[in-house]
Amino acid sequence: MDLALSLRGAPYRTGGASPAGFDCSGLVAYVFARNGVTVPRTVAEQYRIGRHVRRSELEPGDLVFFRTVSSGASHVGISIGGDDFVHAPSGSGEVRVEHLTSTYWSRRYLGARRIDESAN
Numbered sequence: 001m002d003l004a005l006s007l008r009g010a011p012y013r014t015g016g017a018s019p020a021g022f023d024c025s026g027l028v029a030y031v032f033a034r035n036g037v038t039v040p041r042t043v044a045e046q047y048r049i050g051r052h053v054r055r056s057e058l059e060p061g062d063l064v065f066f067r068t069v070s071s072g073a074s075h076v077g078i079s080i081g082g083d084d085f086v087h088a089p090s091g092s093g094e095v096r097v098e099h100l101t102s103t104y105w106s107r108r109y110l111g112a113r114r115i116d117e118s119a120n
Helices: 002-006 024-034 043-047 103-108
Strands: 051-053 063-066 075-081 084-087 096-099 109-114
Touching: 002 024, 002 075, 024 043, 024 075, 024 084, 043 063, 043 075, 043 109, 103 109
Parallel strands: none
Antiparallel strands: 051 109, 063 075, 063 109, 075 084, 084 096
């Protein structure tokens, strides 16, 4: 999770997948690729891989998904442990850490997935 945390402050950019600018799924793809794991590029595709993880069983590196602009998974972040996750939200304009239990995110929480090298 050190890499994901080191990217805090990187700007939001629609379609972005590099430190020059990230969207949410681009951040996930970038972090996982740097750790030797290839994941799909879109939120919807990322939501279909790995295995379901209960919220009470989240570990650093698990993907957390939210309903923000549609009924299905439309936003993703990376759990960094406890109540925290790192993500690239368009609203704040930069990669940041937030709490799953915040009012905004807890209302939109959809589920979590654990991805490993077998996801390739």
